[in-house]
Amino acid sequence: MNRLPLTASLIVLLSLAACKRDDDCPDDGDGAHQATPYALQIPPGFPPMTIPADNPMTVEGVKLGRFLFYEERLSGDNTQSCGSCHGQVFAFSDHGDRFSTGIDGLQGDRNSMVLQNLGWEQRFFWDGRAQTLEEQVLQPVENPIEMHESWPNAVAKLQADPAYRQLFMDAFGSSTITKERAAKALAQFLRTLISGNSPFDKWQRGEAALDPDAQLGFLLTQMEGGDPSLGLGGQWGADCFHCHPHGGGRFTDGLMRNNGLDSVFTDLGFGGVTGQAEHMGLFKTASLRNVAVSGPYMHDGRFGTLQEVIEHYNSGGRSSATISPFMKFQQGGLTLSAEKKAQLLAFLNSLTDTEFLSNPEFSDPGPP
Secondary structure: OOOOOHHHHHHHHHHHHHOOOHHHOOOOOOOOOOOOEOOOOOOOOOOOOOOOOOOOOEHHHHHHHHHHHOOHHHOOOOOOOHHHOOEHHHOOEOOOOOOOEOOOOOEOOOOOOOOOOHHHOOOEOOOOOEOOHHHHOOHHHHOOOOOOOOHHHHHHHHHOOHHHHHHHHHHHOOOOOOHHHHHHHHHHHHHOOOOOOOHHHHHHOOOOOOOHHHHHHHHHHOOOOOOHHHOOOOOOOOOOOOOOOOOOOOOOOOOEEOOOOOOOOOOOEHHHHHOOHHHOOEEEOOOOOOHHHOOOEOOOOOEOOHHHHHHHHHHOOOOOOOOOOOOOHHHOOOOOOHHHHHHHHHHHHOOOOHHHHHOHHHOOOOOO
8 A cells, every 4th residue: 555755744734724615725726716608798889898817707707796896895895896886887987076085084185987898908097097997996995095905804705705705616626715806806807898789889889770961970980180270180069089999898998198178287197106207297198989978077077078178189189298190279169160069979978887886696696
């Protein structure tokens, strides 16, 4: 009979003693465990979504992430969840509030961002400081202005709940809860928040009619702005397509840009992250999808209506060293007529995806 060496035998005995049950072992899971693959529904015209190799989409992972998104125990006083500042009916933004209020009654200085089509983004937050969803979802919990909780405390609260231990077991093959696994599950759920079935999309696919004004507004977004007589390629258009391209379906290039909000920066944006002069005053380009329901607008929520947003771009913006070359401040603005502004507004309204805003698979599932 083969016998284990004494040292190996002791290791086995100690391991068995330490792991009385499989779900007590902190190093199990994430490897051999086989969860159910999740089939993402990618809208026509959208590119494939790149999923991190170390965080494949699974039915169990998405389910866990949905519970965590609405879990108030991730906050310091157990009153606030991610969903508290990202309401589904507002495209997962904090509609109407320029700045969200955290658990201690404090407000930040940036508007709560829309959460949609995030699986195609390369940077997250208005200032682009996070490069992955898994990195991004960790920060609001510990932010002292937002949920104001430590991850060790949050994990301990989840670990004390048998329902969460089972959910983590189902998703990762281990009931040992860690912030890394929580981040993976949250990121999986967020990648399912895909919007691509607005009236505009249905019209593009030949499935429905679209208001003529909305059609003309779309054409305006695809035309260069400015006076053609200046010889700079102007077409009297709205000049949106540079930063909000129609190709790819998302109506954002996802890049960091200075859209001419200020001449002097009180918020450095991307420059505050990198420290580089050419990045000062740059913020993430927001998507036009569901824009009609997700105001106020811009990184600081300074514009309460889409009409104000249109007027900002119509003016050409305020000059600064880092302003985007696509802003028309040097040409006196876009000089859109009242009729063209109304057409542009009609198009923006046609990007409201009511199916996305009411999809029961994205709503609060209640307690686990």
